[in-house]
Amino acid sequence: MTRRRDQELGMDRRITRRDFLDGVGIVAAGSLLPNVALGAESAYPPALTGMRGSHDGSWEVAHALRDGRTFEGTATNERYDLVVVGGGISGLSAAHFFRDQAGPDARILVLDNHDDFGGHAKRNEFTHEGRTFIGYGGTQSIDTPSGFSEESSQLLVDIGIHTEKFYQAFDRDLYRSRKLERGVFFDRETFGEDKLVVQKRGAGTQAFAVQTPLSPEARKDLVRLSDEELDYLPGLSDTEKKEKLAKTSYLTYLREHAKVHEDVIKYLYTRPHGLFAMGIDGVPALDCWGLGYPGFQGLSLKKGDAPGLSATAKPKPSEPYIFHFPDGNASVARLLVRKLLPNALPGHTMEDSVTSRLDYDALDRKGASTRLRLGSTAVRVQEESGHVRVTYVKDGQAHDVSGQHVVMACWHAVIPALCPELPKAQKDALVYGPKVPLVYTNVLIRDWTSFDKLGVSSIYAPGGYNTGVSLDFPVSLGSYTHSRTPEEPIVLHLTRTPCAPGGSSREQHAxxxxxxxxxxxxxxxxxxxxxxxxxxxxxxxxxxxxxxxxTVNRWPHGYAYEYNSLWDPAFGPGEAPCEIARRPFGRIHIANSDAQAYAYTDAAIDQAYRAIREIVS
Ligand SMILES: Cc1cc2nc3c(=O)[nH]c(=O)nc-3n(C[C@H](O)[C@H](O)[C@H](O)COP(=O)(O)OP(=O)(O)OC[C@H]3O[C@@H](n4cnc5c(N)ncnc54)[C@H](O)[C@@H]3O)c2cc1C
Incomplete structure (x- = not known):
């Protein structure tokens, strides 16, 4: 893009953003951060803007380890009952469950390589003219809590989360009352013309299709695919159809069975990005059927679970998608920290936690029974006689601490480098499913009058750099008030999936x-x-x-890898890589959502519970 275009876009304007290089915060050229005091925010990670998520400074030590570097730790004489590697929801839950069993005097250390805790559950804040706007940089919502296990449900209650309160907190009428709908942005590079088309609720596919820049044949095919009851797999039984769909990508199904125009394929290509971080070439048609995508209504398939459905596409209890804190599930992590370290987050309720300022200096106090140490990458975890030695690097220095037990709540793919003594089959299982990359960007905008005028609250952009753009969830909790009128500033949420179409799921993610x-x-x-x-x-x-x-939250190691019937075999009971990966190894126990191959908060909690049960039993 030209310099002139850059000026039109405002690349030279002063906004709240900072870029980070080599772990050192620097102000990006041209960015003078008018409303944020740089000195103050450096001690308060949620207020950092620019590149967040896996920010620079968080990954270099782990990558050096991957590349063969070894570290010799200096003894610290710190001894714990439990050391947890990874301060995401799984690691914090492990600390909580252990403390519950062992009592408040249990000595616990949680290590995390980031400058903030919570892992994917990340809080982003912006301040404009004295008002703070909160966004979520990862783990978005408590998804279908009625389907949570007893242990996960109880943990939410124990930390003060009462999900029924979201029925009041989440204003489901705000956008509807302003007649804001979902829009689709067709970009000129993909569709020949820039055009935003509003998908009016109940207006039907035909009314939508005629406004799109799709060719007349493609419009006809889109209507046929969405509305007509045609059986594209005639002559097969219910079971045979499902088996076929499990081994056929949605792309192949659309091309070879539904035989739709290529423009319809372009329109639907990135639709599964948000859930699978891949396009329709990498997602089984069976999952797309399970999720209600168009093209299956004439197949007369029996509803419900089916062999081969991925964990994400399996039927869940019907519940609205409203269980959302302004910072997403970062509030789950913050409330876990409040339970473990009450002085770190003032207040007593889920409502007051939203605006309560976390005291990062209170996380790792000398003498405290529970300590949470940030900026600390574990590089070696080795069982010795009667305890486990954990070496971690903080500020360029390697230190040794000792734990009676260790829970590895970090990403599974790093564990073999930390524990080379593990059996080969377990190491292979740990690296079987690498984390899935994706990006959540938050943009604070002056007002949302443009959305209001256009009649949209969210936009699907099939050919866009970001494939989804939406106005923030309208949630007001405690003293935090959501942007209620279009004249107020608001946080926009954007998603980008940097996959590479054409390869297997693992190649695409790599x-x-x-x-x-x-x-x-x-x-x-x-x-x-x-x-x-x-x-x-x-x-x-x-x-x-x-x-x-x-703020760009990049997650090169994002969702836990879920098994996909196109690329993974059907594993028998006890044979799935995640089941082999999570076996205890002496005093070392393994948690994280990876341990369930399921990229959800309840998996992170359930796996922490299992790891602690192994220890206490
Ligand atoms: C963008 C995004 C959106 C999501 N949205 C949702 C959602 O809406 N609902 C939902 O239920 N789930 C969602 N998820 C899934 C999410 O992964 C889980 O819900 C949950 O937050 C995972 O927690 P975890 O503790 O298992 O892993 P993580 O959050 O990944 O935590 C593991 C931590 O271990 C750290 N670590 C790794 N190696 C080391 C080391 N060597 N030393 C020290 N620390 C280390 C990592 O840096 C990380 O901080 C989302 C995930 C992403 C990426």
Whole structure:
């Protein structure tokens, strides 16, 4: 893009953003951060903007370890009953369950390589003219809590979360009362023309299709695929159809069975990005049937679970998607920390926790029975006589601590490098499913009048740099009030999936990971400004004027890998890699959502519970 275009986009404007290089915060060129005091925010990670998620400074030690570097720790004489590696929801839950069993005097240390705790459950804050806006940089919502196990449900209650309160807190009428719908942005690079089309609820596919820049044949095919009851797998039984769909990508199903126009394929290509971090070439048609995508209504398939359905596509209890704190499940992590370290987060209720400022200095106090040490990457975990020695690197120095037991609540793929003594089969299982890369970007905008004028609250952008853009969830809790009128600032939430179409799921994720670590904040910012400017142009949005702040949460190691019937065999009981991976090894126990191959908060909690039960039994 040209310098002139950069100026139109506002690349030279002052916004709340900072870029980080080599673990050292630097102010990005041209960014003067008008409303944020740099000195103050450095001690308060949620207020850092720019590149977050797996921020620079969090990954270098682990990558050096991967590349063969060894570390010799200095003894600290710190002895714990439990050392937890990984301060995400799983690690914090493990600390909670252990303390519950062993009592408040149990000595626990939690180590995490990031400058904030919570792992994927990450809080982002922006401040504009004295008002704080809270966003979520990862783990978005408590998904279907009625389906949680007894232990996960009880943990939520124990830390003060009463999910029924979200029925009041989440304003399900705000956008509906303003007649805001879902829009689709067709971009000129993919569809020949920039056009935002509103999908009016109940208006039908035909009314939508005629407004799109799709060719007449493609429009007809889209209507046929969405509305007509045609059986594209005639002559097969219910079971045979499901077996076939499990081994056929949705792309192949659309091309070879439904035989739709290529423009329909372009329109649907990125639809599964948010859930699977892959396009329709990597997702089984069976999962797309399970999730209600178009093209299956004429197959007369029996509803319900089916062999081969991925964990994400399996039927869940019907419940609204409203269990959302303004910072997503970072509140789950913060409330776990409040339970473990009451002085760190003032207050007593889930409502007051939303705006309560966490005291990061209180996390790792000398003499405290529970300590949470950030910026600390574990590099070696080795059982010795009667205890486990854990070596970690903080501020460039390696230290040794000792634990009676260790819970590895970190990403499974790093564990073999930390514990080379593990049996080969277990190491293979630990690296079987690498984490899935994706990006959540939060953009603070001056107002949402452009969305209001255009009649949309969210936009699907099938060919866009970000494939999803939405106004923040309308949740007000305690003294935190959601943006209620279009004239107020609001946080926009954008998602990007950097996969590489064409390969197997693991190849696609590997390419996406590489893309993420080699993309600068400046590129994210330019692309995001360009996209918002074009999609919202009809509503008068000016990216140079209206964007006040931006935080890119990149997650090269994002969702836990879930088994996919296109690429993974059907594992028998006890044979799934996650089941082999999570076997205890002496005093070393293994948690994380990876241990269930299920990228959800209840898996993170359930696996922590199992790991602690192994210890206490
Ligand atoms: C963008 C995004 C959106 C999501 N949305 C949802 C959602 O809406 N609902 C839902 O239920 N789930 C969601 N998830 C899934 C999410 O992964 C889980 O819900 C849960 O937060 C995972 O917790 P965890 O503790 O298992 O793993 P993590 O959150 O990954 O925590 C593991 C921690 O261990 C640390 N670690 C790794 N190696 C080391 C080491 N050597 N030393 C020290 N620390 C280490 C990691 O850096 C990390 O901080 C989302 C995930 C992502 C990435």
């Amino acid at each position: 390419a996406g990971r590489y893309d993420l670590v080699s993309t600068s904040f400046e590129t994210f910012e330019r692309q995001t400004r360009d996209q918002l400017g074009r999609a919202l142009a009809g509503g008068g949005f000016d990216p140079g004027r209206d964007i006040l702040g931006m």
